[in-house]
Amino acid sequence: MNTAIIYATREGCTEKCAHTLAIELETNIEIFNIELDKNINLLDFETVIIGGSIHMGLINKKIKNFIDKNIEPLSEKKLGLFICCMYEGEKAQEQFRNAFPEKLRDNALAHGFFGGAFDFDKMNFFEKAIVKKVANIDHSSSKISLENIKSFAENMSK
Secondary structure, X not given: OEEEEEEEOOOOHHHHHHHHHHHHOOOEEEEEEOOOOOOOOHHHOOEEEEEEEEEOOEEXXXXXXXXXXXXXXXXXXXXXXXXXXXXXXXXXXHHHHHHOOHHHHHHOOEEEEXXXXXXXXXXXXXXXXXXXXXXXXXXXXXXXXXXXHHHHHHHHHO
């Protein structure tokens, strides 16, 4: 089974999660950074996994545009969807619902909440100020959940 993992990352957290997920899956994997790989042929893949980071409550715009452009072929694939965000529980669920259309959420074999990270070295002054104010964090921090990534991979393999 050929599997595509398609992601967008801003500070590298989603990229790290996509590569960790690829190791957990026992299939033929191709990984695509949507910002670098513009021409992804979905016909080449039986399974597609899409992930993106949440910034200011929204998924990466390039992932959103990719989904909007390809919603019909995506709805016919074995599908997995994940987000990287610093929230947990209902807030993470809300961000997931906002990130992916209902048609894809309902069709997905797995929904993933992989945690997130704040990388102050990659943020500009404005972004740091917002994180300090909203999240009350003043340094780089990571909450990536390897357990959630493994669970997602198991659900995709069923």
